[in-house]
Amino acid sequence: MKPLRICLVNSRLEGPYPPLGIGYIASYLRKYGKDKYDIKIVDGNCCRDILKEVYKINPEIIGFTALSPQIKEAVDLSWQIRKWKKTIFQVVGGIHVSAMPEETLSKGAFDIEILREGEETFCELVDLFSRNKLSKDALERIKGVCFKDNGVFYCTPRREEIADLDMIPPPARDLFDMKHYLSYHLAIRGLTGSRITTVMGSRGCPFNCTFCSSKIVFKGVRQFSTEYLIAEIKDLIKQYNIKAVFFTDDTFTINKEKIRNFCTQFINEGLSAKIKWEVQGRVNLISWQDLELLQLMKKAGCVQIDYGFESGSERILDFLKKSTARISDNERAIQVTKKAGLQVMGTFMVGTPGETEADLEKTKDFVSKNFNQIGYFQTFVSTPYPGTELYDICFEKGLVAKDYFEQLSEEGLKKDGPVVYCDTVPREKVIEVLRYLNN
Secondary structure, eight states: OOOEEEEEEEOOOOOSSOOHHHHHHHHHHHHHOSSOEEEEEEETTTOSOHHHHHHHHOOSEEEEEOOGGGHHHHHHHHHHHHHHOTTOEEEEESHHHHHSHHHHHHHSOOSEEEOSOOHHHHHHHHHHHHTTOOOHHHHHTSTTEEEEETTEEEEOOOOOOOSOGGGSOOOOGGGSOHHHHHTOOBOSTTOOBSSEEEEOOEEOOSOOOTTOOHHHHOOSOEEOOHHHHHHHHHHHHHHHOOOEEEEOOTTGGGOHHHHHHHHHHHHHTTGGGTOEEEEEOOGGGOOGGGHHHHHHHHHTTEEEEEEEEEOSOHHHHHHHHTTSOOHHHHHHHHHHHHHTTOEEEEEEEEOOTTOOHHHHHHHHHHHHHHTTTOSEEEEEEOOOOTTSHHHHHHHHTTOSOSSHHHHHHHHHHOOSSOOOOOSSSOHHHHHHHHHHHHO
């Protein structure tokens, strides 16, 4: 009996890093699936014609992953695949699905949706499908899914998250076109050169920022062990000759004892001489008492900490970060990080609903004042994504379309810069500030 053919699809969203999410889905299924499965990944970042690659594989199950900007393409692909072969069992997951399950299911040709963390759920679905046991009654017993039956929309109870992340094998990077990703020459985010990749050190964030959708998928914070991460990085060096790593954790600096242990073992294993690395931090978690810890990070090979400064306006920062960070925190984080010998990467947002021209000027002033201390920075337009509080606020103000697919279409039609979702400053002014800062 031939193994069940499974195809995991990452809709196109050009970027320099592989989509680790479906890599974990594949590795988990390999280890815990009740049967042997033939798993392939079709990555829209690496191939020009996703459908052509799917047709070659001729899968019996296809699993899509999609962020909100990708969801329209995933929906279109699902209909083309359904038209080509009706018997393929189509599954979709990802953060957008968890935010808008009913709308997504009504738009696409998907048979079932997976909400939130997907490893256990997808494995359970595949095992049942493989043994011809995927009835409506069986679906109702699977936690964390949505589906339709006779036009009625069903959602099962939330699945508990995997408590011990170490039980999940590292992403199945052998299924990615790693040659493609490792050929990128990156000159941003402090990591210059090629052979740079990502590692996930934790899942979740304890904060609840207005613009962030992390809380939709994850409750609290769970971390991979230091031993797990070091073994993964050693394997990356052995298999792919990796030179640098960007940790994708929302807030790497949340557990300082864990950082200390990680750095100490990293040095003791001799990895600090082989690998440069970079993390994302949070300004209100950095004080002068952490100077020695940041110096240890530098000794262990860390080159940069990325901070979401967001705004130079106290009022807008309060709105975006729920009063958990101050402008003084931004400034202190810069000073401590630079004192430790690390680079600072900063990100900013402009065009937030309720923002005034005076607020925009404060952001420009903050950047100008700290320009010599910030090694790299990027400015983005505040964009409301489904599932975030910012999206709900914009919806109430009539700043986003009732149908999210209409919003995506509008964003795609803009040729003179991004759509601005601000009700208090003209779009032209926001774009002017955006271009001024990014130039």
